[in-house]
Amino acid sequence: MKVLLRQLPLKRSFALSADYVDGLVAGLPMRKALGADASQAGEGEAELDFYIEGDNVFARGKLDAWVELACSRCLVNLKHSITEELMVTYLPGGQIPNEDGLESDEEDADEGDAEDTYGYEGEEIDVEPLLRERLLLAIPYAPLCKADCLGLCSKCGGNRNNSECGCDRKVVDPRLAALKDIKV
Numbered sequence: 001m002k003v004l005l006r007q008l009p010l011k012r013s014f015a016l017s018a019d020y021v022d023g024l025v026a027g028l029p030m031r032k033a034l035g036a037d038a039s040q041a042g043e044g045e046a047e048l049d050f051y052i053e054g055d056n057v058f059a060r061g062k063l064d065a066w067v068e069l070a071c072s073r074c075l076v077n078l079k080h081s082i083t084e085e086l087m088v089t090y091l092p093g094g095q096i097p098n099e100d101g102l103e104s105d106e107e108d109a110d111e112g113d114a115e116d117t118y119g120y121e122g123e124e125i126d127v128e129p130l131l132r133e134r135l136l137l138a139i140p141y142a143p144l145c146k147a148d149c150l151g152l153c154s155k156c157g158g159n160r161n162n163s164e165c166g167c168d169r170k171v172v173d174p175r176l177a178a179l180k181d182i183k184v
């Protein structure tokens with residue numbers, strides 16, 4: 001996923017293949033939770049406009065993707081859609097943004113103007129680290145198939161969105177249960 005500096009300015013699309021997304025999300029708990037029910041992990045596309053000013057390269061664009069995860073309550077498969085605005089500055093010589101840079105990034109994020117800074121070496125820009133990072137950050141820790149998902153029954157394991165099993169799920173504190181048996 002590289003562009004050569006001498007080709008700039010340039011507009012380019014980068015496809016995130018099913019295999020690529022699979023490799024990214026394979027270790028996530030809500031991906032592993034699908035087990036044998038897992039199908040295609042997802043895919044995506046990023047479109048970026050590159051231009052160069054002095055030695056700094058700027059990239060602007062968008063990442064569109066989806067990933068298949070398990071609902072964190074009922075464990076059914078869900079497709080989570082991701083749309084991320086991308087605003088990146090690439091600094092020459094593989095400069096790594098320092099603490100100050102990170103702090104100002106956070107301030108920018110508060111203003112809804114998230115600007116990422118990456119380094120580049122030599123005559124090319126590799127956008128793979130950017131796309132990987134933004135995709136992973138956009139994946140929720142506890143995804144839901146729907147906001148009011150009822151989850152699984154703690155007694156029989158049935159999906160309560162499909163049918164109410166009628167199990168008695170009242171949690172009885174074992175200490176109280178013991179009291180019930182005490183004859184006064």
Ligand SMILES: [Zn+2]
Pocket residue numbers: 071072073074075076144145146149150151
């Ligand atoms: Zn659910």
Ligand SMILES: [Zn+2]
Pocket residue numbers: 153154155156157158165166167
């Ligand atoms: Zn039940």
